[in-house]
Amino acid sequence: MKRKLTLKLIAKELDVSISTVSKALRDSAEISEDTRQKIKAFAKLYNYKPNNIALSLKNRKTRTIGIIIPQIVHHFFTTVIRGVEQMAREHNYNVIITLSNNDFDKEVLNMELLANGSTDGFILSLSKETMQRDDFRHLTEAIDQGMPVVMFDRIVDEIPCDKVLIDDREGAKLGVNHLIKTGCKKIAIITTEDYITVGKLRTKGYMEALESVGITVDKDLILKLDAIDELNDKAKARIKHFLKGKDIDGVFTINEIFAVTAAKYIMEADKTIPEDVSIVSFSDGELSQHFVPSLTTVSQHGEEMGRKAAELLINKLERPEEEVEQYTTAYIDTSLIERESTKRVK
Amino acid sequence: MKRKLTLKLIAKELDVSISTVSKALRDSAEISEDTRQKIKAFAKLYNYKPNNIALSLKNRKTRTIGIIIPQIVHHFFTTVIRGVEQMAREHNYNVIITLSNNDFDKEVLNMELLANGSTDGFILSLSKETMQRDDFRHLTEAIDQGMPVVMFDRIVDEIPCDKVLIDDREGAKLGVNHLIKTGCKKIAIITTEDYITVGKLRTKGYMEALESVGITVDKDLILKLDAIDELNDKAKARIKHFLKGKDIDGVFTINEIFAVTAAKYIMEADKTIPEDVSIVSFSDGELSQHFVPSLTTVSQHGEEMGRKAAELLINKLERPEEEVEQYTTAYIDTSLIERESTKRVK
Numbered sequence: 293m294k295r296k297l298t299l300k301l302i303a304k305e306l307d308v309s310i311s312t313v314s315k316a317l318r319d320s321a322e323i324s325e326d327t328r329q330k331i332k333a334f335a336k337l338y339n340y341k342p343n344n345i346a347l348s349l350k351n352r353k354t355r356t357i358g359i360i361i362p363q364i365v366h367h368f369f370t371t372v373i374r375g376v377e378q379m380a381r382e383h384n385y386n387v388i389i390t391l392s393n394n395d396f397d398k399e400v401l402n403m404e405l406l407a408n409g410s411t412d413g414f415i416l417s418l419s420k421e422t423m424q425r426d427d428f429r430h431l432t433e434a435i436d437q438g439m440p441v442v443m444f445d446r447i448v449d450e451i452p453c454d455k456v457l458i459d460d461r462e463g464a465k466l467g468v469n470h471l472i473k474t475g476c477k478k479i480a481i482i483t484t485e486d487y488i489t490v491g492k493l494r495t496k497g498y499m500e501a502l503e504s505v506g507i508t509v510d511k512d513l514i515l516k517l518d519a520i521d522e523l524n525d526k527a528k529a530r531i532k533h534f535l536k537g538k539d540i541d542g543v544f545t546i547n548e549i550f551a552v553t554a555a556k557y558i559m560e561a562d563k564t565i566p567e568d569v570s571i572v573s574f575s576d577g578e579l580s581q582h583f584v585p586s587l588t589t590v591s592q593h594g595e596e597m598g599r600k601a602a603e604l605l606i607n608k609l610e611r612p613e614e615e616v617e618q619y620t621t622a623y624i625d626t627s628l629i630e631r632e633s634t635k636r637v638k
Numbered sequence: 639m640k641r642k643l644t645l646k647l648i649a650k651e652l653d654v655s656i657s658t659v660s661k662a663l664r665d666s667a668e669i670s671e672d673t674r675q676k677i678k679a680f681a682k683l684y685n686y687k688p689n690n691i692a693l694s695l696k697n698r699k700t701r702t703i704g705i706i707i708p709q710i711v712h713h714f715f716t717t718v719i720r721g722v723e724q725m726a727r728e729h730n731y732n733v734i735i736t737l738s739n740n741d742f743d744k745e746v747l748n749m750e751l752l753a754n755g756s757t758d759g760f761i762l763s764l765s766k767e768t769m770q771r772d773d774f775r776h777l778t779e780a781i782d783q784g785m786p787v788v789m790f791d792r793i794v795d796e797i798p799c800d801k802v803l804i805d806d807r808e809g810a811k812l813g814v815n816h817l818i819k820t821g822c823k824k825i826a827i828i829t830t831e832d833y834i835t836v837g838k839l840r841t842k843g844y845m846e847a848l849e850s851v852g853i854t855v856d857k858d859l860i861l862k863l864d865a866i867d868e869l870n871d872k873a874k875a876r877i878k879h880f881l882k883g884k885d886i887d888g889v890f891t892i893n894e895i896f897a898v899t900a901a902k903y904i905m906e907a908d909k910t911i912p913e914d915v916s917i918v919s920f921s922d923g924e925l926s927q928h929f930v931p932s933l934t935t936v937s938q939h940g941e942e943m944g945r946k947a948a949e950l951l952i953n954k955l956e957r958p959e960e961e962v963e964q965y966t967t968a969y970i971d972t973s974l975i976e977r978e979s980t981k982r983v984k
Contacts, residue, residue, distance in 0.1 A: 299783065299784050300783075300784040310784060353657075356751065364710065364716045364719055364720075364735075365713065365716045365717070365720065365924075367711065370710045370711045370716075371711070373710055373737070374710075374711065377737060377739065381744075386736070386747060386748070386751050387736065387737070388734045388735065388736050388751070388756075389710075389734065389735040389736065389737075390732070390733065390734050390735065391719070391723060391733070391735075393723065398727075401732060402732070405702065405732050405734070410734075410756040438646035438656065549924075549928070552928040553928070555930070556928070556930055559930060578711075578895075578924070578925060579924060579925065579928055582895070582898045582899070582902070582925055582929070583928070583929065583930070584901070584902055584905060584929070584930065
């Protein structure tokens with residue numbers, strides 16, 4: 293097979309570096325006139341064809357959407373990505389994803405990376421550390437410079453951009469109300485520390501649901517963990533300790549990993565689910581679906597959230613003439629998915 | 639607060655589009671000389687500063703690694719990404735991820751996207767459709783043009799590039815041998831159709847493990863599914879039907895979603911795990927860890943695989959002078975993680 297002439301082969305043939313060849317073909321002033329001519333003549337002689345896509349891309353918008361998320365080992369975020377991918381595809385956009393690993397510096401770096409010309413705009417969910425630091429300059433600067441940004445899930449109210457949220461309070465109420473309707477009276481919650489907005493709002497929803505039927509909130513039945521995306525041994529031990537010997541008949545958790553961990557300790561204590569203790573979890577992922585018993589969950593509809601975020605971003609990108617800075621906050625409805633971890637409503 | 643002058647504001651002020659401003663500032667010939675001068679004068683007058691990062695990046699290597707994977711709702715791939723991220727970070731590289739969604743066209747598009755100047759090289763695992771089509775021109779062309787590529791997991795032997803693999807056959811043997819050692823004699827396998835290399839190799843390992851102790855392979859105990867990343871209802875029904883009434887005491891599956899599905903049907907048939915039927919799964923993810931009973935698995939060490947892939951790529955990127963085309967295939971060892979779904983070895 294005849295080998296296609298590449299930059300590499302030209303470089304080898306003329307005994308210069310690949311970068312010199314590449315620059316010479318782009319007529320860069322960094323390369324001497326003499327070398328440039330030599331390289332261009334050689335390329336022409338052997339009918340060298342540069343990567344057309346690369347050239348055409350330089351002359352138009354990237355048609356690429358960037359996503360920055362805290363974590364990828366997290367079913368919810370992967371479903372949001374799926375939604376963004378779907379909508380992007382329908383509108384002929386590419387998607388690239390970067391991870392902050394819940395780290396502030398990494399989030400800033402990723403933003404610079406995506407804002408430097410490789411994307412037209414981006415969709416972001418804040419890292420845990422960014423929320424703790426309460427420092428959002430990297431975001432507001434990008435927005436000031438005209439970069440369209442859509443935030444979802446882990447957001448901050450004061451940043452001027454489009455946002456996609458679920459109503460965490462209402463979602464939690466939905467879950468806790470279901471426990472109440474199926475006969476639970478002593479309902480515990482496993483949630484996160486308050487600086488994580490979703491944890492705070494879901495805890496609020498839990499309290500409101502109880503109060504609305506006249507159940508007094510018992511602080512002893514609230515466990516706040518400093519964990520969100522992954523559960524370390526310390527957090528596991530705290531869940532175990534929290535449940536031990538507690539007189540409860542229902543547990544509401546703000547994510548499914550808290551739920552399956554609680555379920556395990558409940559079963560180890562020879563209690564049955566849902567007869568002795570019922571469980572409802574926020575977030576509908578693989579664990580909830582495949583666990584035995586399968587878990588009743590409040591679904592966040594991540595895919596729909598991703599679709600909505602992409603839709604808002606694409607709208608901004610395709611209507612740049614509408615210069616009025618109007619921002620939308622879209623709410624995605626949660627819904628209850630009833631499975632085996634709760635009793636039937638009578 | 640005084641607003642920073644942005645492209646958007648310049649465009650508004652001069653009543654032209656943002657793209658016109660941007661092109662004019664880059665001296666694009668697409669914009670008339672007159673408009674260019676007007677825009678540049680305005681930008682100068684108000685001391686407009688373009689995004690410095692964007693400018694500096696155009697003059698150097700991107701220091702960015704691209705990843706193309708088939709699916710993100712898949713624990714194994716997410717751990718590989720984590721490994722790539724770690725190694726990249728240690729060497730001061732960024733990482734961007736794109737998904738092929740197991741679709742050939744999307745994989746080709748993503749490759750073009752990453753090869754167009756936004757990354758220095760990439761790490762890839764082939765989409766299901768690409769493997770079915772047996773068409774790898776997009777890859778060989780990129781490699782021919784001097785783009786460093788590292789393949790992992792779902793690879794093709796004949797593509798000339800660095801590769802990171804686990805020994806799927808040995809891994810499967812490890813798992814099946816463990817079932818044999820704990821006393822299982824009638825061991826079934828749930829695997830994929832042969833065009834998926836990992837399925838084929840793991841099935842081979844299963845057969846070799848059985849034969850090495852004199853057990854004749856029984857075709858009736860082999861279930862090959864046309865599913866890999868997600869399990870649809872049809873595949874679930876086939877697993878249920880396959881297990882129904884079968885006289886088996888062990889099941890080996892090539893991924894954890896097959897394993898938990900099998901476990902569920904086994905428990906529904908009032909058999910206990912591991913006493914009546916033991917289970918070993920390939921892939922160590924969240925499902926295996928959190929399922930009750932937790933699953934004994936053959937771990938692929940995705941994180942280590944990701945680290946190795948990134949290391950090979952960075953080596954290529956930082957030693958371009960070594961023009962000899964030498965390619966490495968690195969093997970990552972698998973290991974057995976013993977949990978509750980198998981009996982203790984006596």
